[in-house]
Amino acid sequence: MCSLNPLAHPRGPKLLCELCHKPAAVQCRQCRVAYYCDSEHQRADWVGIHERVCQLLIPLRCPVPFHALEVEREQHRARLLSGQEELIAVSRAAAQKKLFEGKHQEAVPGALLSLRYCSDVHGPDALQLVPSYLLLAEANIGLGNLTQAEEYLCKAEWTVLKKPKCPRSIRHRLHRNLGLLYVAKGDLEGALEHFANDVYLASEEFGTDSIVTCGGFFHMADVFARQDKTDVADSLYTEVTRIWHSHLTWLFDERAEISSVSASPAAPVPSLDESQAAEAHQVLSAILAVRERASHPEPADIARTAHALALLHSLDADAGKAVMYGRKALLSSQLVPDCGLTQPIERLLQLAEPNAV
Numbered sequence: 001m002c003s004l005n006p007l008a009h010p011r012g013p014k015l016l017c018e019l020c021h022k023p024a025a026v027q028c029r030q031c032r033v034a035y036y037c038d039s040e041h042q043r044a045d046w047v048g049i050h051e052r053v054c055q056l057l058i059p060l061r062c063p064v065p066f067h068a069l070e071v072e073r074e075q076h077r078a079r080l081l082s083g084q085e086e087l088i089a090v091s092r093a094a095a096q097k098k099l100f101e102g103k104h105q106e107a108v109p110g111a112l113l114s115l116r117y118c119s120d121v122h123g124p125d126a127l128q129l130v131p132s133y134l135l136l137a138e139a140n141i142g143l144g145n146l147t148q149a150e151e152y153l154c155k156a157e158w159t160v161l162k163k164p165k166c167p168r169s170i171r172h173r174l175h176r177n178l179g180l181l182y183v184a185k186g187d188l189e190g191a192l193e194h195f196a197n198d199v200y201l202a203s204e205e206f207g208t209d210s211i212v213t214c215g216g217f218f219h220m221a222d223v224f225a226r227q228d229k230t231d232v233a234d235s236l237y238t239e240v241t242r243i244w245h246s247h248l249t250w251l252f253d254e255r256a257e258i259s260s261v262s263a264s265p266a267a268p269v270p271s272l273d274e275s276q277a278a279e280a281h282q283v284l285s286a287i288l289a290v291r292e293r294a295s296h297p298e299p300a301d302i303a304r305t306a307h308a309l310a311l312l313h314s315l316d317a318d319a320g321k322a323v324m325y326g327r328k329a330l331l332s333s334q335l336v337p338d339c340g341l342t343q344p345i346e347r348l349l350q351l352a353e354p355n356a357v
Contacts, residue, residue, distance in 0.1 A: 220236055
């Protein structure tokens with residue numbers, strides 16, 4: 001952290017805090033292009049996003065060099081746009097990961113940064129701003145700031161309404177966030193309506209067996225559980241587990257096959273991105289807790305969910321947790337006659353146990 005001497009910046013734009021836009025008093029000593037009103041906001045921004053984008057900001061905020069030739073100016077604009085797009089993608093992914101981890105306050109800086117640069121690149125009324133509005137809305141729902149969340153959702157909804165050809169990939173996320181808002185406000189029937197629209201649009205865009213679509217199923221299951229409609233909730237939890245288990249099994253098998261083929265060392269390894277992995281951890285851990293708390297736990301359900309978590313941790317290279325969940329899955333699978341999971345679980349344990357600490 002570096003303190004600012006106001007006399008050192010007598011002209012040009014005012015230096016404002018990254019988070020609250022109040023006059024800045026300190027700057028980041030690493031990049032020297034990010035400013036804050038105090039050390040508390042600097043620490044919050046560092047934890048939320050700045051640590052990941054500190055160096056990315058330097059070429060975007062430094063003075064534009066003089067280029068005599070038009071071709072050089074075009075090249076500079078292209079590099080600048082590429083850097084801005086990268087920053088938007090990184091900050092959105094970081095914010096989404098924080099949300100899945102339940103770190104709503106830490107998600108705010110990344111979401112704000114993505115919104116700011118998206119507005120610079122695409123304009124204040126562009127459809128591309130909607131994902132950032134939704135991230136900010138979800139963060140504020142988690143923090144209990146429902147009025148602020150509604151403001152962001154109103155902006156997102158108005159932007160979508162002005163674009164008749166808005167893609168389903170955006171509209172389904174809008175309905176998911178509206179569903180979360182209605183849950184927070186206690187309107188469970190309204191929430192179910194939005195989650196149903198979320199599932200419909202996501203299914204049309206990604207397919208019914210997509211891990212994107214099953215997020216809507218999971219939220220619907222939570223609502224039905226709150227309404228004490230346990231049979232419906234249970235069937236949806238089962239569907240969510242099936243989709244994640246199938247996807248993680250495919251990733252695990254693909255990775256194992258690629259690693260066994262020495263002739264193709266450069267073959268791309270399929271994987272989850274950071275936000276997908278965080279979502280899988282959140283969803284599957286919550287479902288396993290529900291299964292284990294049930295008055296009459298079903299060993300088959302526990303086995304499949306625990307196996308999915310073991311696969312997830314194996315893909316994350318966390319052999320210790322892969323073994324822990326794998327053993328739990330194996331114990332449950334052995335209680336089910338003719339369980340088809342026992343052999344895959346044993347195979348996973350054989351691969352993970354030598355690497356477990």
